Amino acid sequence: MAFDPSKLPSLLNPEQLRAATHTGGPLLVLAGAGSGKTRVITYRIANLVIAHGIEPWRILAVTFTNKAAGEMKERLEKLLGPTAHEAWISTFHATGARILRRDGAAIGIPSGFVIYDDSDQLAEMKRVMKSMGVDPKLVDPRKVLHRIDDAKNHGRSPDDLAKRPGYDELSRLTPELYRRYQKSLAAAGAVDFGDLLSRLVELFEKAPDVLQKYRNRFRHVLVDEFQDTNRVQYRLLQMLAGDGRGLCVVGDDDQAIYRWRGADVTNLLSFPQDFAGAEVVKLEQNYRSTQTILDAAHAVIAHNPTRMDKRLWTEESGGAPLELVVARDERDEAQQVADRVRAALRDGVDAAEVAVFYRTNAQSRVIEEAFRLGRIPYAVVRGRSFYDRAEVKDLASYLRLAVNPLSSADALRVINKPARGIGDTTVGRIEAAAEEWGVGIVDACRQSAQIPGLNASAQGKARSFAQLVGKLALEAANGSAGAAAEAALKLSGLEDAYLAEGSDEAVDRLDNLRELVGAAKEWDQTWTPPIDPDEPEAEGPTPLAAFLEQLALLGDADEKIAGPKVALMTLHASKGLEFERVFLTGMEETVFPHSRALGDEGGIEEVAEERRLCYVGFTRAKRRLVLSLARSRVLFGNLRFNEASRFLGEVPRELFGIKGAAKPSRQTGVHVVYDDARGEPEIDLGDDDGFEDRYQVDYSFDQRPAPRQPEIRRAVVRAPAPDTGAPFRIGMPARHPSFGVGMVEGIDGDKVAVRFPGVGVKRVVARFLQAV
Structure with missing residues (x-):
């Protein structure tokens, strides 16, 4: 056996060892970013099997992405060998689908259901x-x-x-x-994603014998990314785990960033109260980032009012200072980021180890333009892009009809793809008949002679479609995903239609369909049917059914980037990833934190989640973290002049390589101001001594391919500056196109400080203001 439990002390740090070997009661593992949580979970499972004699099939481990589940399976197989396949390791939704296929008939769910x-x-x-x-x-x-x-x-x-x-x-x-x-x-014999969990709760409530069967089966339940669970997922865990004796949850409240899609961080925060006697183990040693990056992340997250106390540390002290890029506008920001990325690539940094993050997808447009102009290889990570293509979904619908002809959504999608002369009027009559008769679209097509208003030609075409679905069902009967996909491509007429069209777009679409066929064939070669020693007679899914389920359950975090490319993604998409060099753009109020968190609908918890999102972004970086912001930005057609993000102000200036101050300051963070006389951005250290301390930041390039570290020059300027004859005076009203009418509070060159109701003080270039 490859795994020897006696060697665990040499493989894990003390806290990891406590988590991996704990027995006897509920366990909460607070696993900070980069602290080796997957390692702990896999060694815990291996230790249960080898040291405590627990059969692998009595272990359930759930997580949130196929990628994480796959990594866990791969590691466990190296430790346990082939028996690792007996453990249930999958996403929450895949686990729900597996149980519902086996026992869902108790609440009327057919075993061959499709997932919409x-x-x-x-x-x-x-x-x-x-x-x-x-x-x-x-x-x-x-x-x-x-x-x-x-x-x-x-x-x-x-x-x-x-x-x-x-x-x-x-x-x-x-x-x-x-x-x-x-x-x-x-x-239609279908369920949606929410049903995979909500109807599982219904099954357990209405069929207590089924619940008891799975309680008896799963002696140990492990949950990864516990902070991302919603109330239904927590209810399922409570039902399966009972008193929680075999329950181990692993998570980090500081990385709870999915509240907007139902996740409830209080599941984690209340775990010690919900499960009496629960032990809490903190994993705080980080194996990913430099101490500088960890200190910056902690400085931000420590401002959240409700969190479990922990602080990440690493044996590798120090690290390069954070870098700050201050741009004139969003295009200048994108160009400066592109320049730094290109310089890093020239200096030998692998493109796959560089990532650019932004708060919203809309920010990617100008970054993509700068990368294209700079010939920088990049990929926008949005998730499921291949499987969301129309032609791919068409072929998948044919395959799903082959497995489940009741699926009317799939039938309506492809009844006239490729065009076979079944027009909208005919489809409408078929649909009306199906609803009246209480049957699926395919069955209605089969009985088209009985549908009022259909002429002989329309009846024949409808029957031909039903016969096509029947042929596909016969092809799918052998269970091979690859053979069924190949047959569907030909029999459906999709292949001939794209070949006949002959355009470049048609060729690309056909290539995508052939790629899907290739993926199905690869699935046949690599898929291992689930082993279930507890129910050896249970009939498992066919390779085709399993392949279709895998397509339906693919998530945002499962997309792979082909080749060495810089990754562009939202902060939400960055969860679970790591890169040598990270650029976090748009560090401005109303951009990040987002305006929704700061507006009337926002509140303490909304801002706290934005701060957690910042923490996640920071801790994706291994060696270098670059933060950028723009003095003005056009988003959704609106020109904005935003203050620097509060998160930037929460980072100690020392982490940017800035040393010393005139005297101790109540404000220790870095604040950005602008000097229009010079036309370049500056850093204001915020010393509370009656003066405005400014640090000029020079980001110019020298002759080497890599950018120079910021050169910092200090100049002390008394404020306020004398009036320069601008058309504004202190105390007079001024109008801004975005912020409305405000009151002038200060003038410095052509920069006017205006207090706008509900917005606060904004420093605005005079030409963007109108005297009122």
Whole structure:
């Protein structure tokens, strides 16, 4: 056996060892960023199997991404060998799908159900709204789906929503739309993502014998990224774990950044109270970043009012100072970042070890333009992009129909793809007949002779479509994903249609379809059927069914970047990743933290989550962290003059390589001001001595390919500066196109300090103001 428990003390640090060998009660592992949590989880499982004789199939380990589950399986296989496959290691949703396929019949869920993704759900909701006579222009179907998903994340039924007061048309209609949507899913033999967990709770509640079966089976339950669980996921864990004796959760409240999609960090914070006698182990030794980066991250996160106390440290002391890029506007910021990235690549840094983060996707546009002009190889990480392409979804719909002909959403998607003469009018009549008869679209096509208003030609075309689905079902019967995908590509007519079109776009689309066929064939070669010694007679999924489920469950964090490219992504997408060099852009108030957290709908918790997002961004960096901001920025067509982000001000100036001060200051952070006489940005150290201490930052390049470290020159300037004859006077009102009318409080050259109601003081170039 490859794993020897006696060697654990030499493989793990003391706190990791405590977490890996703990037995006897509930365990909460507070695992800071880069502290080796996956290592702890895999060694804990291996130790349970080898040292304590726990059968692998009695262990359930759940996480949030296929990537994390795959890494865990790979590590465990190296420790335990082939028996590692017996442990259930998967995402929450994949675990839910597996149990529902086995035992969902107890609540009316067929074993061959399909999983509807976002576009499938939208199509289904539009059909439901049409049947109810609800105008999608007045009630947004996406908003309805968002409310339904939120309800499922909190374990609320349509009846629960109906009991809540409805203040608008959306609130009034959502309960009935929710009810009919669920009926429509059931008729199609389908579930959505929320159902994979909410209906699992329903199964356990309505079939206590099923719950008891899985309680008896899983003696140990391990949960990764526990801070990201929602209320339904926590309820499932409580149901499975009972008193929590075999429950181990691993997470970090400082990295809880998914509140907007239902995650509830109080699950982690309240764990010691919810499970009596729970032991808490803190993993604070970091194996990723320099101490400088860790200190910067702690300086920011320490300002959050509600968090479990911990501080990351590393044996590798010091590290390069943080870098600060202050730009005139967003284009200058993008260009400066591109210049630094290009210089780093010339200096030998691997492109795959460089990442640029931003708060919102909209910020990527100018960065992409600068990278294209600079010929810098890059990839925008948005997740699932390949599988979201229309032609790929078309072929996937044919495959899903082969497995489940009841899926009307898939049938409606491809009934006329490629064009086979079944027009919208015919489809409408088929759809109406299917709803009246209580059957799927394919069955209605099969009985097209009975549909009123269809002529002989339309009837024949509808029957041909039904026969095509029947042929695909026969091809899929052998279970091979690759063979079924290849047959679907040919029999559907998609291949011939794109070949006949012959355009460059058609060739690209056909290449994508062939790539999907290749992925299916690769799946056949690498997929291992789940082993279940506890239920050897249980019939598992076919390779095709498993392949389709994998496609449906792919998440944002599972996309791979091909080749050595700089990664461009939102801060949310960066979770779980690490890079040698990180550029965090848009460090400005209302950009990051986002305006939503600062506006009327924001609050303490919204700002706290933005701060956690900053902490996540900082701790992705191994060696170098570069922060950038722009003095003005156009976003969504609006020109903004933003102050430097409060998070930037929370970072001690020493971490930027700035030493000393005139005397001790109540403000220790770095604050950015601008000197328009010089036309260059400066850093204000904020010394509270009646003077304004400014540090000129020179980011010019020398003759070497890599940029020079910032050169800092000090100049003390008394404030306020004398009036220079600008058309503004202190105490007079001035109008700004974005901030409205404010009162002038100071003048420094052509920069005017104006206090705007609800915004605060902004330093604005005079030409952007109008005297009132």
